[in-house]
Amino acid sequence: MQHATLNRFHAGLLALLLLCVTLPAFAQAAPAPKAAPQAASQGDAAPEVEAPSLDDLNEQLDQIRQKVTVSANDDLLSSLRQAALQVQKQADELIAKQAVDIEHLNDQLNILGPVQPDEAPALTSQRKALTAQKNALVSDERQTNTLSQSARDLATQIFSLRRSLFDSQISTRTASPLSSAFWSTLIRPTDDDLRRMNGLLDDVRSVFISALAPGNRMLFASVVIGALLIWVVVRRLLESLLIRLMVRWLPEGRLRRSALALAVGLSTVVTITAATSLLRWGIVSNAVLSNDVVNLLDQLQTLITFCAFIVGLGRALLMLPHPSWRLPKIPDEIATAMGRFPPVLALALMVIGTQERINSVIASSLALTVAVNGLTALAVSLMFFFGLVRYRRTRRRFAIERPGGLAGLIPFVVAVWVGLSLLALLSGYLTLAYFLAVKLLWMSVVASTAYLLVAFFGDVCETLLSPKQPGGMALGSALGLSPRHQAQASTILAGVGRSLLLLAAVLLAFLPSGSSPGELLESFTRMEVTDKSLGALNIVPSDILMALGCLVLGMLGVRVLKEWFGERLLPETNMDAGMQASLVTLIGYIGFVLVIAVVMSTLHISLTNLTWVVSALSVGIGFGLQAIVQNFISGLILLTERPVKVGDWVSLAGVEGDIRRINVRATEIQMSDRSTVIVPNSQFITQNVRNVTMGNALGVVGISLTLPLETDVLQIRELLLQAFTEHEAVLDTPAPSVTFKDLTNTGLIISATGYVNSPRSVGGARSDLLFTVLGRLREMGIALSAPQSMVLINDGLGKEQPPAAAE
Known part of the structure; x- marks a missing residue:
């Protein structure tokens, strides 16, 4: 265990040293005229920047249009799309401001009122000035709306261009890693790429000399030492402090374990990000940087944060120093075997990803970019491949059973995915392999994060709100909540929170390449619902695949929702079982209708297109x-x-x-x-x-006895009451009763009545009571009256014989 921890420490230290060498080495010096504003902005506090005017936004949009070309790489197109969206956002803000100004002018014009024949010249001139201002603002607002729409259209065009560029690259076959042409592209770039890299190398020398100048040497050395201390010392201290706080404040149970896992992961990410941010500040403060270098530093910092996130997730899920705190059910042998996988994967991504960021900044050739992407796909696929092999060997070595359910399918799905990525890579489809490998990595990170957050949120709701836990009991007594209502609130809150987290995880996992979560959320808020009919069906293969995906996921979601209602939420209410079953069935029907509506919407099918189907169904309904x-x-x-x-x-x-x-x-x-x-x-x-059970759920057990006239009825009454009271199925409330029903020539008719909890229990209870009562009557020597009947005997002479008592 200590050996694994030491290896992880050396891997992190090596990554930091690599970062210290890489960041100054690839910083680029800028010309003096461009660097002056940058340096001025990093010095004293800058004054408040005014909002851009309509002319400024038009100029920015024109500059973006000029940079959008077919030869631009994906990273440049992505930054241009973000710039277009930023222009659109600023235009919308300007529109809102113009609307407020127009409203104020309207208020002033309303105060002045209409033109009067004998009004003062001052009012007339003031009205004319306000009207002129209003007309100018209305014209500017119209132009700003046009500008906003143009920026939105430009962003859409750039996204379409990126998609077409991606489609063309993903279907293009190049040299595979098995050929020498692939490696020669990496080892011997083109003259243009070499020229750009040499330019970066010259900038590296100037920045390195500037950082190690006599006036800046001590500051830069202090920054590097401070970053190392944050990475190594502060991370351990922060993690130890968080662990102590969790153990002290949180009760023992799943909440403590999930909170500890989350604390370990966050401490790793926060400290590594803080160390790299400090190192970046040290570079920026000791050198004059251009926009390209700033862009490179930003991309590298994002890459480092992502790699730190991978390391933090690995430490949070595996918990090698504290196996008893491990949240997922991973055996110790497998956790130890997979302990080196996250830091090694992060280190490989850091090395190869740095080259990717450099290619993006220098706008390298397409051949070099595709080759580096293929190298990234090869590294990621091999890492997952060796991880699967190590997992399989460990499981066989220690005879560990395969986990059941969804956890048992994860290795199989990953193996198939890695196999497809390697197959595409060896076939020469490098962009396709890169897409599959990066998507696998991204989905793994999203799934692991979602697992941690869902577990933590569910444990918080269970510990703090459930009436079965001490925290929930204290909260319920403080707020005066009943245990039933508190359990319902805990179940609903946990279910809604987990559903939202899982929905966000699914959206992030299948996020289109090049998009950000903020853009996805913005696209949902801008969805427009219209009543326009398409008039004809226009279904394309992609719509069919999307509809099938929506159908499968929708039906699975409806099934999970029904199980959650039937097993978690409704049992916490005071509904009877029948009402619960009816409500679950109704939820299933409503969910099925909504899923069908979503599928029809995905296929662009309007209800008006189904009129012929409705007509045919009406005829069919009339007949069969x-x-x-x-x-x-x-x-x-x-x-x-x-x-x-x-x-x-x-x-x-x-x-x-x-x-x-x-x-x-x-x-x-x-x-x-x-x-x-x-x-x-x-x-x-x-x-x-x-x-039988609708109006009254109780069952009635009745016994009627016909006894001789000389029987002691009080004694019989006590006997029946005692028999009914002693029977375990007969309820105390309503209490059993004995009734003297009738007095006939055949004897006394006495009836006893008792209640049981269900009509289904009447037969068994009545049988037990009859055995008991008849046995006690026999012990007391009391016989039941024999029933009397008249029997006619024909002796052949037609004379009627006297009646005889039938025994």
Whole structure:
């Protein structure tokens, strides 16, 4: 364990030393005229910058248009798209300001009122001036709206250009890593690439000399030492402090473990990011940098943060120093074997990713860019490949069983994905392999982060809100909440929070290449819903694939939602089982309708395009589907009005049993012999139905005895009450009762009545009571009256014999 920790420390130290060498080496000096504003902005506090005017925005948009060319690389197009979106945002802000100014002018004109025949010349001139200002603002607002739309269209065009560039590259076949041409592109770049790299090398020398100048040498050395201290010492101190605080403040359980994992990951990311930020500040403060160098530093810092995020996730999930705090169920042997994977992967990404950022800044040739991307794909794929091999060997060596469920499918999915990436790479489709490898890495990071956040959020809700936990009990007593309502609130909050986190994780995992989460959120807020009909179906293969994906994910989501309602939320309420089942079924129907609506919207199918289908269905309903539609409507009535519900004991047309399920067409009734009868729903609406358990869930057990006239009725009354009271199925409330029903020539008729918790328990309780009562009557020597009947005997002479008592 200590050896693994030492190796991780050496890997992190090597990465920091590489960063210290790389950042100053690739900084580029700028000409003096361009650097002066940059240096001035980094000195004293700059004055407040005024909002750009309409002319400034037009000029910025023109400059962006001039830079958009077919030969531009993807990184340049991405920055130009961000610039266009920024212009659009500033134009929208200017439009809002102009609208406020126009409203103020309207208020002033309303105060002046209409033109009067004898008004003062001052009012007339003031009205003319305000009207002129208003007209000018209205004209500017119109132009600004046009500018905003132009910026939006330009951003859309750039995105389409990037997509077409990506499509053309992903289908292009080049030299594979098995050929010498691939490696010669990396080792021997073109003359143009060499010239640009030599220019960077010259800038590196000037920046390096500037950073190590006598006046800046001590400051730069202090910055490097400070970054090392933050990376090594502060990270350990912060992690130790957070662990102590978690152990002291949080109760023992899952919340402590999830909080510790989150604290370990955050401490790693924060300290590494702080160290690199300090190092960047030291470089910027000791040298004059151009915009390209600033762009390179920003990209490198983003890369370092991402690599630190990978290391932090690995340490948070594996928890090698503290295996008992490990949140996921990973055996110690596998965790130890996979301990080196995150830091080595981060270090490889740091080395190769730095070259990618350099190619982006110097605008290298397409051949060199594709070759470096192929090298990145090769490194990432091999890292995942060796990780899978190490996982498999460790599992076989220690005879560890394969995990079940979704966790058991993860290695298989990753293996297939890595196999496709390597196959594309060896076939020469480097851009496709790069896309698959980077997407696999990104989805792994998003999935791991989502697991940590979902676990932490669920544990917080369970610990602080659940009435079964000390924190929840204290909160409930402080706020005066009932345990049932508190459990419902905890379940709903945990479910909604986890759903939002999972939705965000899915959106981020399948984020289009080159887009940011902010752009995705902005695109959702700008969705427009119109009532325009397409008039004809226009379905393309991509829409069909998207519709299939929406259908599968939607049905899976509806199933998960039904299980969550049926197993988590509704059991916390005071609803009976029948109401819970009906509500879950209704949720399933509503979810299915919404999924179908989303699929139709994805396929661009309007309801007006389905008029011929509705017409055909109407004819079919008139002939053969009438009974099906009738049963469907009856099923909806049963679920909403609930004359019968799941769990009721009903009797219908000779069928008597318990309702087990109400489907969309028929209802399943389980008989006493455990057989199931399928009854159409329309029969529950059109026929007489006897619902035994609807009005009263209790069952009545009744016994009637016919005793001789000389029997002591008080003694019999005590005997029956004692028998009913002693039986465990008979309820105390309502209490059993004994009634003297009648006095006939055959004897005394005495009836006893008791209640059980369900009509289904009546038969068994009545049988037990009869055994008990008849046994005690026999012990007391009391016999029941024999029933009397008249028997006619024919002796052949037609004479009637006197009646004889039948025994």
